[in-house]
Amino acid sequence: MLQIRELHATVNDKEILKGLNLTVKPGEVHAIMGPNGSGKSTTASVLSGNPGYTVTKGSIRFYDQNIITLKPEERAGEGIFMAFQYPVEIPGVSNINFLRTAIGEIRAYKGLPPMETRDFVKMFREKQHLLQFSNELAGRSLNEGFSGGEKKRNEILQLAMLEPRLAILDETDSGLDIDALRIVSNGVNKLRSSANAFVLITHYQRLLEHIEPDFVHVLYKGRIVRSGTKELAGELEAKGYDWLKDLPDALTDQN
Amino acid sequence: MDTADTNNTLHSVIEGNYQYGFVTDIEMDILPRGLSVETVMAISEKKNEPEWLLKWRLTAYRHFLKLLETQGMPEWQNFNLPAIDFQAISYYAAPKSKPVLNSVDEVDPELIATFEKLGIPLTEQKMLSGVAVDAVFDSVSVATTFRKELSKLGIIFCSFSEAIKEHGDLVKKYLGTVVPATDNIFAALNAAVSSDGSFAYIPKGVRCPMELSTYFRINAGNSGQFERTLVIADEGSYVSYLEGCTAPQRDENQLHAAVVELIALSDAEIKYSTVQNWYPGDKDGKGGIYNFVTKRGICKGNGARISWTQVETGSAITWKYPGVILKGDNSSAEFYSIAITKNKQIADTGTKMIHLGKNTKSRIISKGISAGEGQNSYRGLVHAGRNAINARNFTQCDSLLIGSTCGAHTFPYIEAKNKSVQIEHEATTTRIGEDQIFYLNQRGINTEKAVALIVNGYAKEVLNNLPMEFAVEAQKLLAISLEGSVG
Ligand SMILES: Nc1ncnc2c1ncn2[C@@H]1O[C@H](COP(=O)(O)OP(=O)(O)OP(=O)(O)O)[C@@H](O)[C@H]1O
Numbered sequence: 001m002l003q004i005r006e007l008h009a010t011v012n013d014k015e016i017l018k019g020l021n022l023t024v025k026p027g028e029v030h031a032i033m034g035p036n037g038s039g040k041s042t043t044a045s046v047l048s049g050n051p052g053y054t055v056t057k058g059s060i061r062f063y064d065q066n067i068i069t070l071k072p073e074e075r076a077g078e079g080i081f082m083a084f085q086y087p088v089e090i091p092g093v094s095n096i097n098f099l100r101t102a103i104g105e106i107r108a109y110k111g112l113p114p115m116e117t118r119d120f121v122k123m124f125r126e127k128q129h130l131l132q133f134s135n136e137l138a139g140r141s142l143n144e145g146f147s148g149g150e151k152k153r154n155e156i157l158q159l160a161m162l163e164p165r166l167a168i169l170d171e172t173d174s175g176l177d178i179d180a181l182r183i184v185s186n187g188v189n190k191l192r193s194s195a196n197a198f199v200l201i202t203h204y205q206r207l208l209e210h211i212e213p214d215f216v217h218v219l220y221k222g223r224i225v226r227s228g229t230k231e232l233a234g235e236l237e238a239k240g241y242d243w244l245k246d247l248p249d250a251l252t253d254q255n
Numbered sequence: 256m257d258t259a260d261t262n263n264t265l266h267s268v269i270e271g272n273y274q275y276g277f278v279t280d281i282e283m284d285i286l287p288r289g290l291s292v293e294t295v296m297a298i299s300e301k302k303n304e305p306e307w308l309l310k311w312r313l314t315a316y317r318h319f320l321k322l323l324e325t326q327g328m329p330e331w332q333n334f335n336l337p338a339i340d341f342q343a344i345s346y347y348a349a350p351k352s353k354p355v356l357n358s359v360d361e362v363d364p365e366l367i368a369t370f371e372k373l374g375i376p377l378t379e380q381k382m383l384s385g386v387a388v389d390a391v392f393d394s395v396s397v398a399t400t401f402r403k404e405l406s407k408l409g410i411i412f413c414s415f416s417e418a419i420k421e422h423g424d425l426v427k428k429y430l431g432t433v434v435p436a437t438d439n440i441f442a443a444l445n446a447a448v449s450s451d452g453s454f455a456y457i458p459k460g461v462r463c464p465m466e467l468s469t470y471f472r473i474n475a476g477n478s479g480q481f482e483r484t485l486v487i488a489d490e491g492s493y494v495s496y497l498e499g500c501t502a503p504q505r506d507e508n509q510l511h512a513a514v515v516e517l518i519a520l521s522d523a524e525i526k527y528s529t530v531q532n533w534y535p536g537d538k539d540g541k542g543g544i545y546n547f548v549t550k551r552g553i554c555k556g557n558g559a560r561i562s563w564t565q566v567e568t569g570s571a572i573t574w575k576y577p578g579v580i581l582k583g584d585n586s587s588a589e590f591y592s593i594a595i596t597k598n599k600q601i602a603d604t605g606t607k608m609i610h611l612g613k614n615t616k617s618r619i620i621s622k623g624i625s626a627g628e629g630q631n632s633y634r635g636l637v638h639a640g641r642n643a644i645n646a647r648n649f650t651q652c653d654s655l656l657i658g659s660t661c662g663a664h665t666f667p668y669i670e671a672k673n674k675s676v677q678i679e680h681e682a683t684t685t686r687i688g689e690d691q692i693f694y695l696n697q698r699g700i701n702t703e704k705a706v707a708l709i710v711n712g713y714a715k716e717v718l719n720n721l722p723m724e725f726a727v728e729a730q731k732l733l734a735i736s737l738e739g740s741v742g
């Protein structure tokens with residue numbers, strides 16, 4: 001479903017992604033790991049069309065189209081979802097109203113009629129239960145005054161409601177307590193199907209023990225320098241990233 | 256609004272088009288430009304006014320001249336008041352066809368069509384149910400609906416001109432008692448040259464069964480609109496009143512200096528709502544209405560209640576402070592406001608709550624929204640007099656900034672003359688940044704809708720106070736007003 005080819009991207013004229021390649025097929029779970037500042041969040045931002053980032057070279061194909069020219073809301077309509085590393089607070093907009101609007105817009109993009117209120121409420125109750133998201137939180141303004149972990153859980157609640165084809169989770173596990181991590185992971189596992197795919201950006205093997213990835217990639221200086229199966233995560237946990245410094249320049253820096 | 260509709264309005268606004276900017280081509284009776292004793296007399300004569308009213312006007316005119324000479328224009332506001340050439344304005348402009356009082360169906364079809372285009376159908380077949388409308392076109396009221404139905408309950412709802420003829424005693428008793436002709440320079444000007452407006456009287460114990468509303472339309476060029484509204488709620492009565500306004504798109508600025516007076520006797524309640532959408536000028540600040548309005552109510556009797564709700568989206572400059580004098584014991588007042596400024600629009604608005612009676616309560620909720628280079632000032636006075644024992648006020652004053660080139664300012668003034676008074680003031684400022692917009696974009700919501708979602712959430716508390724029929728309209732208007740102001 002997703003094919004990223006030789007992707008170069010800049011932010012504030014600084015090149016961050018330097019020839020990234022990644023292929024994701026329906027039903028797969030990919031983990032992206034790598035040291036701080038290597039370009040993981042940048043990859044997520046570029047995929048979701050953040051206007052602050054400029055693609056200078058390469059292509060991103062999602063199903064049958066190159067999505068580089070699509071607006072962020074169009075990409076969301078196509079079924080790309082990003083759980084933010086730092087979800088923002090939006091005072092005055094209720095969680096529920098926000099979700100209704102988002103679902104309505106995405107359905108409209110797909111040419112579907114608005115969801116019936118009854119169906120919406122039923123779906124919300126189900127997902128709320130799945131993620132053990134309290135009524136008190138649901139009734140508040142979007143992320144307003146939420147703790148770090150509550151915000152992360154809300155990202156996954158939105159994911160569950162919007163049912164994307166491709167979900168990118170940017171360090172959703174960071175800041176979650178042990179119980180919350182289990183709830184969120186269970187939630188994600190229940191949402192997995194042969195029709196959708198997940199890209200998990202994480203620093204910790206712990207998450208991957210809950211959500212088992214098909215592939216693990218190491219991102220370093222804007223490129224994927226190693227790919228493997230879930231054993232690679234364990235290896236990284238044990239070795240750290242020091243070994244990256246010994247990689248030949250040709251692998252890490254093309255210039 | 257369906258999607259196609261939304262898209263159309265979206266484009267029209269982004270391109271700087273104002274939806275109501277058209278001009279009606281109709282034969283007019285227009286006084287030559289200029290302001291003098293003769294102008295005042297000519298207006299009074301056209302309306303066949305009684306002697307006392309002409310005298311009142313002339314006194315007001317002399318006061319206006321005196322203020323202009325001795326003090327000049329006010330300077331305390333938080334903006335530069337552009338010079339206004341009072342001699343360049345025509346003070347009376349009316350469609351030539353005579354106003355028809357008996358049947359709306361006899362009104363000039365051109366006027367009917369104009370109001371219909373503005374979403375205000377006036378004919379019997381199409382009238383909005385549950386809303387009685389007085390339609391004011393430039394200097395005169397051209398039609399008032401549901402008069403007969405209302406009169407069965409003893410409710411008087413008619414144009415100001417007609418009220419002077421038919422209910423002179425009531426007008427004489429109350430005119431200028433809340434906003435005296437000497438109140439300020441624009442109130443003085445209004446008293447001198449006001450040509451029409453709306454009048455409502457709700458008798459004792461009657462609950463007005465429908466919304467009363469006035470729709471103001473400025474059409475003629477080089478003219479101003481100086482209308483006067485007087486609403487009297489007799490003991491134990493209730494009325495909800497709504498005014499709306501629009502004007503053609505023109506490069507010149509036009510002056511709108513209205514006066515509204517509300518009188519609530521014992522245990523009466525008046526809710527007055529405004530959805531102001533005068534032409535705001537283009538994106539470079541050319542043209543637009545100067546909306547300099549004096550609005551005040553008095554809770555004259557014990558237990559009276561007055562509430563002002565305003566949604567201010569239009570005008571190049573909005574300058575108004577709808578206030579309430581809480582004279583009766585246990586009376587209460589509310590002020591709910593949303594003021595939007597974008598491009599080069601300016602709003603300096605707020606309220607004055609004057610507590611005189613015991614146990615009087617007031618509540619102020621002000622929501623300023625600024626985008627583009629818009630400047631928004633809240634200015635409020637809460638005064639509690641010596642006898643206002645246990646007076647209470649709560650003020651919440653919020654500012655929402657969209658982008659980084661706009662501004663919000665607050666000027667709260669408090670005067671408490673006795674120690675039992677309790678006054679609370681809360682204020683917040685929120686800026687909508689690109690990261691919030693992107694977050695919503697990522698969830699499938701485009702930028703225009705994202706802004707609308709944020710703004711409607713923010714303005715909810717005020718919108719909830721509008722009569723149901725208009726809350727939806729106002730919500731759309733807010734969204735439309737801000738389209739194109741982000742990203
Ligand atoms: N707006 C910006 N201006 C300048 N540099 C930026 C900007 N945004 C990101 N960067 C830089 O791009 C690089 C990659 O950042 P990114 O957020 O993608 O890293 P990451 O791999 O997600 O790191 P972490 O594990 O700490 O979340 C960093 O060096 C960062 O400082």
Ligand SMILES: [Mg+2]
Pocket residue numbers: 040041042085170171
């Ligand atoms: Mg990151």
